[in-house]
Amino acid sequence: MDLLVISGLSGGGKSTALHALEDVGMYCTDNVPVPLVPELVRMVRGTDATRTVAVGIDARDGQFLERFGQVHRELQQAGLSVEVVFIEASDATLVRRYSTTRRLHPMGQLPEGIGRERELLGPIREVASLTIDTTDLNARQLRQLVRDRYGGGGGLRVALVSFGFRSGVPADADVVLDTRFLANPFEVDKLRPLSGLHEPVARYVLEQPDAEELLQRAESLVRFLVPRVSAEGRSYLTVALGCTGGQHRSVALVEQLKERLCGEPKLSARLLVRHRDVGHGP
Incomplete structure (x- = not known):
């Protein structure tokens, strides 16, 4: 795999998944503007052709999100292997998770902001090869799931x-x-x-x-x-x-x-x- 895109709802566990991918040796970076993703992949793969690039893309990307479909097609047409993972949870779970932190949701007031975020990220979710619902998963279980799926050496x-x-x-x-x-x-x-x-x-x-x-x-x-x-x-x-x-x-x-x-x-x-x-x- 050349590129693994991790996207999803704020509070769903995207950062946890990226940290798990970093642990298994992928080049990981979060909140990359969509138009810069192809150049990032070329740069990393140019120095190590065996290393997978994992990028986090979410609603913070704002106006650039609408270009995701185009960039996704361009990468595939260039012969790159791209996989998209979308991480989400129920609205009630996301509200509860945010209530235990001092962070503000990127879309503003909850629970209305969650609905706006779902709409913004809809096009990415549609092309995801894997959707992970973390409503009933804790951070440890999510990390283990990600490591099991993408960690280890070559082969099945x-x-x-x-x-x-x-x-x-x-x-x-x-x-x-x-x-x-x-x-x-x-x-x-x-x-x-x-x-x-x-x-x-x-x-x-x-x-x-x-x-x-x-x-x-x-x-x-x-x-x-x-x-x-x-x-x-x-x-x-x-x-x-x-x-x-x-x-x-x-x-x-x-x-x-x-x-x-x-x-x-x-x-x-x-x-x-x-x-x-x-x-x-x-």
């Missing part, structure tokens, strides 16, 4: 993610598997306070015949997708397994799926595991 990275449907589907999921048809350890008193990382819960889940069937099909699907996603030129694939709360069934299944994919034949991709909701409620 496969992220196996457990989650609870109660808190929403992960924003970066490419494949979602619903595990709620399995018997739930939450209904067993002695298992309820544990998670799928504990052996008694894992045994309860994995000994179910349908769990074995699901794992076989999930492993086959991932092994089918990896070479095809790699051939497409993508560097990431996120497979998310969900249950009700993201504590028991999905966690045990993700851990077992990881073990199977690490076995023979070896998966030709780097595996990452993330348990989004473990420790965040029942």
Whole structure:
């Protein structure tokens, strides 16, 4: 990738995402005027052709925002690989986040300013290849999501993610598997306070015949997708397994799926595991 554009609503987490990208070695800069982006990419890539440029673009760019579509097309026509990520959250969440700081929203009075900002950034959101809703994500979770997706060395990275449907589907999921048809350890008193990382819960889940069937099909699907996603030129694939709360069934299944994919034949991709909701409620 030559250029990664990080845009989104004020208070959504754009700065957090840029800091995470800086941690994985990208050249990061915020609030770059849109017309200057092509020159910035040429300058950085001219000194290090392997380094990705990540730029933050938001409503502070004012009148230059209307030129984003033109600049985006020009970069692609020049043969550059460009990806756009848009970060947002619910209006109520954004208002709450601003209420805990002394910063003024760039669009003025809230919540009206959020609506104006959404309208201004609409054209960028429309071309985004990934939209991240941080309503239910904290800063640590957002940083981990960004590092999993864009960090590491070359080659394909496969992220196996457990989650609870109660808190929403992960924003970066490419494949979602619903595990709620399995018997739930939450209904067993002695298992309820544990998670799928504990052996008694894992045994309860994995000994179910349908769990074995699901794992076989999930492993086959991932092994089918990896070479095809790699051939497409993508560097990431996120497979998310969900249950009700993201504590028991999905966690045990993700851990077992990881073990199977690490076995023979070896998966030709780097595996990452993330348990989004473990420790965040029942």
